[in-house]
Amino acid sequence: QQQVRQSxxxxxxxxxxxxxxNCSYENSAFDYFPWYQQFPGEGPALLIAIRSVSDKKExxxxxxxxxxxxxxxxxxxxxxxxxxxxxxxxxxxNSGTYQRFGTGTKLQVVP
Amino acid sequence: NAGVIQTPRHKVTGKGQEATLWxxxxxxxxxxxxxxxxxxxxLEFLTYFRNQAPIDxxxxxxxxxxxxxxxxxxxxxxxxxTQPQDSAVYLxxxxxxxxxxxxxxxxxxxxx
Numbered sequence: 001q002q003q004v005r006q007s008x009x010x011x012x013x014x015x016x017x018x019x020x021x022n023c024s025y026e027n028s029a030f031d032y033f034p035w036y037q038q039f040p041g042e043g044p045a046l047l048i049a050i051r052s053v054s055d056k057k058e059x060x061x062x063x064x065x066x067x068x069x070x071x072x073x074x075x076x077x078x079x080x081x082x083x084x085x086x087x088x089x090x091x092x093x094n095s096g097t098y099q100r101f102g103t104g105t106k107l108q109v110v111p
Numbered sequence: 112n113a114g115v116i117q118t119p120r121h122k123v124t125g126k127g128q129e130a131t132l133w134x135x136x137x138x139x140x141x142x143x144x145x146x147x148x149x150x151x152x153x154l155e156f157l158t159y160f161r162n163q164a165p166i167d168x169x170x171x172x173x174x175x176x177x178x179x180x181x182x183x184x185x186x187x188x189x190x191x192x193t194q195p196q197d198s199a200v201y202l203x204x205x206x207x208x209x210x211x212x213x214x215x216x217x218x219x220x221x222x223x
Binding site: 099 | 215
């Protein structure tokens with residue numbers, strides 16, 4: 001049972017565009033949603049995270065928009081650069097449990 | 112701070128052999144997690160420890176897989192009688208409060 005779903009599976013954008021990565025979840029008890037960035041040959045690295053009490057979180061060019069009622073969130077990468085090309089994982093958890101990860105979105109930013 | 116250390120980075124075993132993967136968490140972190148990553152299944156949770164005690168191993172295959180954390184400075188994942196389907200990248204992560212996990216670079220296991 002996949003509790004966290006991501007779309008699209010892969011995404012290609014031009015340099016300078018905003019990339020939008022989507023995530024949805026099933027368990028309404030989830031209250032913490034981190035996004036991880038993974039480059040080939042490396043482990044995932046925490047990029048940005050949001051708690052369910054907020055509907056938006058910004059950090060540099062990365063923004064999470066969170067919709068608790070619809071149980072979905074999105075990661076916006078503003079002014080995408082080729083160096084942002086990576087796989088992005090959405091995760092979710094609630095207190096007392098481990099994080100569940102989505103299947104990832106592979107982003108390619110074309111110069 | 113060296114981050115989470117995983118050794119070896121690559122391991123090749125023959126079918127039926129044993130494989131032991133090592134993880135050294137970040138000093139001071141109380142939780143250690145093991146994941147398996149494949150193209151098909153993505154990131155799969157295997158097991159986790161808090162303060163060296165096993166908390167949840169619901170993701171571990173029932174046979175051939177075992178994990179231990181004998182002290183706060185390292186954890187091991189052992190796979191007995193490895194099979195080709197065990198080929199994957201095994202990731203270890205540690206955290207202080209379970210909210211932010213810091214991943215190691217992974218061990219790529221190839222079973223021939």
